[in-house]
Amino acid sequence: MNNSILVVVLASAVTYGTPLLYSALGELVAERSGVLNLGVEGMMLVGAVMGFWAVQTIPGPGPLVLIIAVCVAAIAAGLMALIHAFLVITLRANQIVSGLALTIFAGAGGLSSYLGNDLNLADAPAKHAFGAFFPHSMQTLPVVGPIFFEQNALVFVAWLFVGGVAFYLARTRPGLNLKAVGEAPAAADAMGINVTRTRYIHTVVGGAFAGIGGATFSLAITPQWVDGLTQGAGWIAIALVIFAFWRPALCLVGAYFFGAFAGLPFTLQARGVTVAPELFQALPYVMTILVLVTVSAAGARRRLGAPGALGTPYVREER
Amino acid sequence: MPAVSLHGITKRFPGVVANDGVDFEAAEGEVHALLGENGAGKSTLSNILTGLYRPDEGSVELYGERVEFDSPRDALNAGICMVHQHFRLVPPFTVAENVILGDTRGESGRFLVHPRHIERRVAELGERYRIAVDPRARVWQLSLGEQQRVEILKALYREAKILILDEPTAVLTPQEAESLFITLRAMAAEGRTVIFISHKLHEVTAVADRVTVLRGGKTVATVDTAESTTQSLASLMVGREVDVATRVPREITIGGPVLELAGVGATGDRGAEALHDVTMTVRSGEIVAVAGVAGNGQRELAEAITGMRPTTAGTITVDGKPLKGGDAREAIHAGVAHVPEDRLHTGVAPSLSIASNTVLKSYRGAQIAHGPLLRLSAIKERALSLITNYDVRTSGPNVPARQLSGGNLQKVVLGREFSGEPRVLIAASPTRGLDVSAIETVHRYLREGATGGMGIVLISEDLDEILALADRIVVMYEGRIVGELDAETATKDALGLLMAGVTEPVA
C-alpha cells in the first residue's frame, strides 16, 4: 500500500514542497511589506551553501549542529536580503532589477558557487543531515507512514512557520502594521508606523526564510552541496506567492501541490512510465500564469490580496 | 498659555522656501483657521506640526513646553492628529482596523488585536459626535465623506488634544460641511484645539474663532473672525484688494449646439455604474458648469466626453457628428479639447520637456511629423511660441514639465489645447491648487475661449468659481444630472440641496 503511486507522490510532494514553502513564506512576508524580491533563488543558494558549510565545519552533536546550520543559513540569506533592502528601500532602486541583480550576484555562477568552491564543499557527503523525525515503527504505518512519519523535522517546523505567519498577519499589531505598510505606506507613516524599519525587517526576515528553504535542500533533501542545487526552486517560490494570493495557508497547499510536480517525474520514471519530465516541471509556471490571468480578468476585485504598494518605494519628504 | 505655538518656522524644499519664519499660536478650546492661498505654506506648516517634516529653523511648543518631533509618532504621542486632504487610510482595512492603526495606548496597544472591542468603541464615538460609520465596513467601500469621518474618529479614539484638518470641505456638500462644523465646534467646546486649514473665506468665518493668514510662506496676521469680513480676510490673504469671485460681465453670443449628450452611461473604476442617463447640450459660446460633490460622476463625465472612458449607453455628438466613444483620438479629431483634473500626470507627461508636451496631441500632424519621423525644429518653434503667447515662466522649452509651477503648467496645457482650435473644451477643476493671479489668468482664458465661439464645460467643486464663470449650471448627484439652474439666479443654497441629491422643492 505504501508503494501505491498516490502515496509515493504525496510523500514526495511534501518533501519537495517544503523548501518551496519556506521560501514562499519568506517572499510573502517581504511582499506584504511592499518589497518585491526576485532574488529568492540566490538567497536560497547562499543559505544552502552556508548551511552545508556549517554542518561540515562545526563540531558537536548532530541535532545541535543541524539547528546551528539552519540558523547560519538563515543569517547568510538574510544578509543577502539586506543588500536588496538597502538598494530598494533606502536608495529606491528598481525592485525588479535589484532582485535580479541579487540572483546573479548570489546565485549559481555567483557568490554561492564562489563560496562552495572556496570552502571546498562540493562532492563531499554531509556529516549530519536531517533524517526522519519519528521512530521507524511509525514510518511503516500504512499511508501516513511515508507521507507523514518518514518526513524530517524541517517539514514539521515549516507548519509552525505557516501557523505563525498566518497568526502574525491576522491577529497581531506588528502584523497589522506590516499590512498597512504594504497597502498604504503614507497612511501607515501618518499613523506613526516606521515604514522604512518595517520594510527592512520583513525583507530581511523573508530572506532568512529563503535561506532555510535553501538549507532544506543541502541538509535534508540531497543532502550535499552541488553548484546550483536549488534548480530554480526560488522562482517557483515567487510564483507560489501569487498562486496563494499572498495567504500563508494557501502557500502550504500550493507548496505541496507544486512539490508534487517536482517529484512526479522521478516517481513515474522509477515505475517505467516515460513521460517527459518537462511537462510536469512546467506546470507550476503555467499554472501561475493562468492564476494571474484569471485574477486580472476578474477585473474589479483585481488585486485579490496583492499588496497595494508592492514594488513601489515610499518617499515621505518629496514634492 | 497657548496649546500650540510655533516660532520662526522655516522650511526649505529644493527650489522653494515653503515656510519663511512663520509664527503661529492656537489656544485651547478654539477653532483656529489657517488661511492662505494654495502654495502659501499651510500644508507644510501642518506637516511640521504633525512631525512629517522637520523644520529647518524654528521651534514648536505645546502647552508651553518645547517639543521636537522626529516622526509622526512623536506628534501623535503628544496628542496631535491630522486629517489630510488625501486621506491617510488603508483601503482594504475595516474602519475599526484603521482607527487603531499605530495606536499604542491601552486596549489597542497590546500585541494581540481584538477587533470586536474596538468596533464597539468606534460605534460609540461615532454616535456621540454625530459622525457614525459602520466599524466593520471596509474603507474602500465608503464614500469620501464617510472616509473623512473615519479620519476624525481616529483622532477622537486617540483622544487627540489638537486636531488639524486640511481643506476638509472639498469632499462635502455645503450641508455636510455645516454638519462637520457642528462636530468641530463640539470638539472645541470640550477643550480641544481644532486647526482648520482652508482657502475658502466663508468657511473660515463660519467656523473659526480666530484666523491666522499666511501669504508666500510668511505669517501676515492673526485676527478674530468676529472682527473681520470676507473682504478684509481676502485682502490679507492675497495682499491687495480683490473682488471675491464676482461675475465678470461678458458679451455672450450663443450659437448652435456643439456638444450634445443623450442618455450617456458609463462605469467607474470599480466597475459600478458611474454615469446614468446623462443628457445635456452645450452650445457654441456658452460656459456650462457641472457642479457636484467630488466623486459623483464628474470625472467619469469628463472622461466619457473626451473619449478616455468608454460609454455603456447613449450617444455623444460633437458639432453634429456622433462619436463612437471610448477613443480619445476620435474626440480630439472631432474638436474636443480637455483640461484634465490631474494636470501633472494626465495633462502632461511630467518628465518630458515642455516642448514635447506642447505637441502631445499634435505630434501626428503634418506640421510636426514628416512621415514617421518627427521634425524636432518644428516642435521647438511651436513650444517657443506657446511660451511667449501664454507667458509661461520658464528657462526654456527643454525644461521638464514637472518643474513648472501649477499656474505655468496650466498655461502650457491651456495653450496646447487652444492651439488645436477646438469646438468644445472640457475643463475639469482647472484652477485647483493655483494661486489667485493664476486663477484669474485661467478664468480669463476660459472667458475668451467662450467669446471666441467655443462651447465650454466647466467641471468644478468650487461654487464660487462656478457662480463667477458659468452661464448655466447643471448639478450632478450619484452619476445623474439632478437639476439645471441659470447662473444669474442660482444661489449656493439651492445648489447645495441639489448637490446633496434633494430634488423636491423645499418649503
Place this chain on the structure above:
Amino acid sequence: MIRVERRLEQPRWLSLAVPIGSLIVAFVVMTGVLLVTGHDPATTFRRLFDSAFLGSAELNATFVSATPLLFTGLCAAVAFRMQLFNIGGEGQLYVGAIFAAAAALLVSGVPGVVAIPLMIAAGALGGALFALIPAVLRAFLKTNEIIVSLMLNYVAALVLNYLIFDSLSYWRDTSSPEAKVFPQGKPLPDAASWPLSHIGGLELPFGLLLGIVIAGVVWVLYSRTRFGFEVQVIGDSPRAATYAGMRTRRKILAVMALSGAIAGIGGASQDGDVRHLLDARGLSAAGYGYAGIVVAALARYNPFAVVLVAFLLGGIQNAGYTLQGADFPSGLVGVMQGLILFCALGGELLIRHRIRFERRRPAESVA
C-alpha cells in the same frame, strides 16, 4: 542625518560619471571580497583583464561573448524605456534559437545569402511571438508582464530541454548511435554559419555587427520618430498617453514584439555565429537574458551605451570561462556582475537625487 532630495536638474556629466564610478566601486568591493577569501586581487584582476581584452584572440572571444549580451541588453532597454518590464529576454532568446535552427535545417542546401536572412527572420519571429504572450495578457487583461515573462523563461527552457533531451524532435541529432546516447542538436548546414568580418586581425561575428546596427535603428526609432515619442510618453505617464489619444495597447504589443524579436535574433546569432546547432544546455547555462538586464540597467537603457556595456561584461564573462579552473575563483563572474549592477542601481539615485548630510538637530533659531 542623511537626506535625499530630488534634483531639480540632472547635470549631464553625472550620467557618465555615475556608471564609471559604479564600476570603480564594484571593483573596490570585489577587491575586498578577494582579500577576505585569500585570493590576490592584483593577480586575479590582471588575469581577468588579460584574458578578456589583451590580445586579438582574447578580444575575438570577448566579441563572441558580448554578442548575445548586446541583443538581450537591447531587448531589455527597448521595453524598459516604456516601463514595460520584459524580463523574458532569456526565454525569447531560446525560442528565437529554436526557430532559427528550424529555418536553417529546413532550407539546407540553399546558399548563405538565403539561409542567413531566413534565420534572422525566423529568430525574430520566434522571439516576437513568444514576447507577445505577456504582451497580449498585459494589453488586454492588465496581467503583470514581469511575472508572466519571468515564468515563461522557465517554460521556454523546459521546451528547449525537451526538444533535445527528452524527445526525438526535428532539432535533435539522431544520425548516429552515440548521438542517441548523448543527446545533442542536429548540426546546421554550412550555409547557416554566419560570416566573420576580419578587421585588422580582429574577427567580428556577423551577429555583433547586426546588433550594433539594431542599436542604431533603435536609437533613431526612439529619439526621432512618432513611435518613439509615443513610447516616451507612455513610459512617463500612461494616463497622459491615453489623454493624448495614443493607442497604448498597440504600443505595448509593438514594443514587446520588438523587444522579443531582438532577443530572438540573439538566439539566431547563437545558432549561426557560435554553436551551429540547437545547443540546449549551452544556451540555458549561459543566462544571457538576465545578464542582458544587467547590461541595459548599467547602460541606463541607452542603446549605444548598451553596445559598450555588453562589450565590457562580455569580456568579464569570456575571461570567466577561459580561466575556469582550480586556481581561479569560480563564481567570480556572477559576483562581479552582481556588484557592478548593485553599484549602478545605487548610483542611479545620485543622478536623480541629491544627497545632503545634516546634523541630527536642525539649526536652532534664536528664541
